[in-house]
Amino acid sequence: MTKARTRWPRQRDAEAPTASGETVAADRVDAVDLETCLSACAAHSTKLVASLDRRRVALAEALRNLLATRAATAPATSGMSPLPLLRRPAKASSGSALPLGEALIDPLLAVGNKALDCGYEDETKLALMVADTVLTQRKRSRAGWRLRARVLEAMGAESAAVAAFERYLEFTEEDGFGVAAKVAGLREGARLQAALVQRLADGCPEAREYAGRSVTDSWARGLELHARGALDEARPLLLGALLGQIGAGAPVHEIQQTVTHYLGLLREEAGVAGGGSAPTAGPGDPAALAELTALTTLYAEQRRARMRGPVDDPTFGGVQWLTLGEFRNRIAGKSLCLIANSQRVGDSSLGKEIDDYDLVVRFNSYRIDPAATGRRTDIHVSIHKHGFNWDQQVDTRLIFGGISGDWKHSLRNRLVPGAQTYLGDESLRWPVRDIGRLGRDVWPSIPTSGFNMLWLLDFLDVSPRLDLIGFDFYESGAYRLPAAMRMPITSVHEYTSEKAWVMERARSVTDTRIRLR
Structure with missing residues (x-):
């Protein structure tokens, strides 16, 4: 029996409705005024009441924060009622549009990111509306372009996502999110997918006859014939449905589903394990198996490229x-100093003293000013x-991460070959949790990179001197690379608890230095 599909390929137009309700090309920013977006957010927040989905709970909290910030900075006009998410209100005059001020930009972007994390259609449309709202008033917003690109990628509008990612890269000096690798991976994945589809089409010329017909009807008829064992009649219909999807600009994930199912049917016909049901015949001839292997290899490579981008040097x-x-x-046996990314370091003249330590440890988006920070970086620690700074030459690089799969994915995508000798x-992935076994009952907040490293060094206890330079836990502000300076100091960490832990173990404390050994 053929494995049933819960969702058959659908006929699609090349253009799709956006969050505003109008039909426009996916790569064109749909102008959305702030008032419309805020009204949509208010309306959407009512849908999340009593939700048990943790992602929607996080979105609801972000929406509450946005609406509270809006009320605190500019109280809404009395009598204004929330607008439905996908309904466009009457356009206001050009001079009456609400400005997107500094107080609202971060809460609004937080809503967009949390909405995208939900993974549901309504929330994805809300995220796109947020991105377009930001870009309507701030056409050079890096965060706006990156959010829009991620939304379009989630929607399966891959070419539009690549264009948005490239706009993001135009406006940033430091590619801290690995966007260039993402773009390269999407392009390579699209190229490999095109090669795969071309190879399938070349092997069945009759399929092009069905490319212009109803995708759903062709696929349903093809599955019916395949179930009866009429394989030669089924193949043109099934491939024609796939070509029709591609011609109509179907989302990438829907095309992937169709390709996956079709290759599964081919494997079933060839008697190869993994077809989804019992083989209909014994093992096929060597030529057919070789062709199936080549098709499967192309499929795997395009999926892999989209997930992690091309890797020029797998050994890094x-x-x-x-x-x-x-x-x-x-x-x-070596003296160590850990340098905070704080303004206290940036305003200092400690460079010479810092470089005199045996090992200098720096974190994340550290910034070098030789007179203030010193020149050397022996160990780079990053989330x-x-x-x-992953491209900066160091002896040792430690990358921290709480989830093993995400950590491995980041190493594959972001590690720069030759930029480190030891990794x-x-x-060493998550010292506080994995080595120290400090669960959330003991340490509820997410430990910072600095605290993970400091805890690790304290645990190993092999350094005769261990100093913290500039660790004021951001009381003096951040001192980081310019691109990172635009990122807010995250609220997921508990700096007060980390400071208390440090002070309990401190042997001496000055304005710039805390000595633990």
Whole structure:
């Protein structure tokens, strides 16, 4: 029996309705005024009441914060009622549009990101509306273009997503999110998919006859014939449906579903495991199996390219992996200083003193000003979510991350071959949680990169001198790369608890230095 599909390919127009309700090309920003977007957010918040989905709960909190910020900065006009999400109100005069001020931009973008995280159609449309609202007033907004690109990618509008990602890259100096690799991966995935489809079409010329017909009808008829064993009659219909999808500009994920199912049917016909049901015949001839292997390889490569981008050097320049024990041996007996990304360091003249330590540890998007910060970086510690300074040459790089799969994905996408000699392996991925076994009952907040590293060094206890330079827990403000300076200091960490932990172990404290050993 043929495995049933819960969702058959659908006939689609090349253009799709946007959050405003109008039909426009996916790569064109739909102008949305702030008042319309805020009204849509207010209306959407009522749909999330009592939701048990944690992603929607997070979105509801972001919406409450946005609406509260709006009320605090400019109280809404009395009598104004919320507008439905996909309904466009009457256009206001050009001079009456609400300005998108600094107080609203971050809460609004937070709503867009949380809406996108939900993964549902209504929330995806809301995220697109937020992105378009930001770009209507701030056409050079990096965060706006990146959000729009991610939304379009989630919607399956891959070419439009690539265009939006490229706009983001035009306006940024530091590609901390690995967008260039993402764009390269999407382009390579599209190229490999086109090669796969072309190879399928070349093997069945009759399929082009059905490309202009109803996608759903062709697919349904093809499955029916395949179930009866009429394979030669089924193949042109099934491939014709796939070609029709592509011609109509169907979302990438729907095309992927169709290709996956079709290759599964081919594997079933060939008697190869993984077709989804029992083989209809014994193993096929070697030529057919070789062709199926080539098709499967193309399919796997295009999926892999879209997930992580092309990897020119899988060994990353011959990097040497460090285990926990090997890292301990490399730092044993050496003096260490950890340099905070704080304005207190940027305003100092400690550069010479910093460079006199045996090992200098810096974090995430650190910034070098030799007189203030010193020149050397021996160990770079970074959270896996950003790629700031990953291209800078260091002896050792430790990348932290709470989820193993995401951590591995980031290493594959962002690590620069030859930029490090040693790289921490998974035993060093998340020290506070994995080595210290400090669960959320003991340490509820997400530990910062700095605290993870500091806890690790304190745990190993092999350094005769361990100093923290400029650690005021952002009381003096941040001192980071210009691109990172535009990012807010995150609220997911509990700096007060980390400061208390440090002060309990401090042997001496000055304005710029905390000595733990």
